Amino acid sequence: MPRKKPPPKRRSGCPLNASVEMLGDRWSLLILRDMMIRGYRSFNEFLQSDEKIASNILADRLRRLESYGIIGTERDASDGRKVIYSLTAKGIDLAPVLTEMVLWAARHEVTENQALVRQMQAGKERFLVSVREKWAEKQDPGAE
Amino acid sequence: MPRKKPPPKRRSGCPLNASVEMLGDRWSLLILRDMMIRGYRSFNEFLQSDEKIASNILADRLRRLESYGIIGTERDASDGRKVIYSLTAKGIDLAPVLTEMVLWAARHEVTENQALVRQMQAGKERFLVSVREKWAEKQDPGAE
DNA sequence: CAATCTTACTTGCATATTGCAAGTGAAAAA
DNA sequence: TTTTTCACTTGCAATATGCAAGTAAGATTG
Numbered sequence A, B: 001m002p003r004k005k006p007p008p009k010r011r012s013g014c015p016l017n018a019s020v021e022m023l024g025d026r027w028s029l030l031i032l033r034d035m036m037i038r039g040y041r042s043f044n045e046f047l048q049s050d051e052k053i054a055s056n057i058l059a060d061r062l063r064r065l066e067s068y069g070i071i072g073t074e075r076d077a078s079d080g081r082k083v084i085y086s087l088t089a090k091g092i093d094l095a096p097v098l099t100e101m102v103l104w105a106a107r108h109e110v111t112e113n114q115a116l117v118r119q120m121q122a123g124k125e126r127f128l129v130s131v132r133e134k135w136a137e138k139q140d141p142g143a144e
Numbered sequence C: 001c002a003a004t005c006t007t008a009c010t011t012g013c014a015t016a017t018t019g020c021a022a023g024t025g026a027a028a029a030a
Numbered sequence D: 001t002t003t004t005t006c007a008c009t010t011g012c013a014a015t016a017t018g019c020a021a022g023t024a025a026g027a028t029t030g
Helices: A015-023 A028-036 A043-047 A055-067 A095-108 A114-122 A124-136 B015-023 B028-036 B043-047 B055-067 B095-108 B114-122 B124-136
Strands: A071-075 A083-087 B071-075 B083-087
Touching (some): A015 A028, A015 B095, A028 A083, A043 A055, A114 A124, B015 B028, B028 B095, B043 B055, B043 B083, B055 B071, B083 B124, B095 B114, B095 B124
Antiparallel strands (some): A071 A083
């Protein structure tokens, strides 16, 4: 089983461009923050996040992130209405990107959430490890 | 003189949200890549980059990046038509963000530009230092 | 077991952003 | 003096975003 899909049509082959095409919008990274840092896993949790994403946009972004293999979805076994969103290994690997974006903004802008910032400043590696641990239980083998 | 401006109205105070509001679109990070990695400094150079940005969008993004203090502009002394764009310290500090985005895409997607990828894999710190060196001469003291 | 509530969406429509093609004006080059 | 270059701007069509109000399926309540 191949670890990478054949390249979709991109504006260029540059790896930064690939990242930007997948993540370069006003919501995707915030959804990933909610999963990675806050442990959110359901549609309603994302909806109620501080930035107030519209439900149609949220549905669209979740679909896109899944199509890129960054998140996975499954139905909740004990509640047939609920959909559980989870990070794939590819999604977990975005932790360093999120970390650097947080540290950059914390250095150059006035921001809140200093607890998170200090956690990241204290140890980027430790943060990555904690994200991996948080999501370790949810890895489904088929995800890539 | 304060090092940070008072907070503009944001959707939330989260540092990741601040980064996303400044950089979360399909072009800003590519322009910064062109400056940081390729040494581009003029409008026409950005225009001719692989991804083919439209000139009106480019003008808008350059204005935005300058308004955030990420880049600076000056007229070329020897050619009155030319405008020279440069990275500020704040812009240079985005090198780790770019690095992690490049490494993430290189790991999970099919991409080109493997020379750059290997350079970044070989040493993130060294890359940051090289960006700083490249732009050291262009620091104007008033930039923040 | 019928009514109500929750959950994860979808739909319709107004507004904003993006992208393309074709200018424009000032400065340099021929 | 004409042409070219440079950094944009303008007009307009296409696309994306955002808001408010649904909706369908499953769970809970009386």
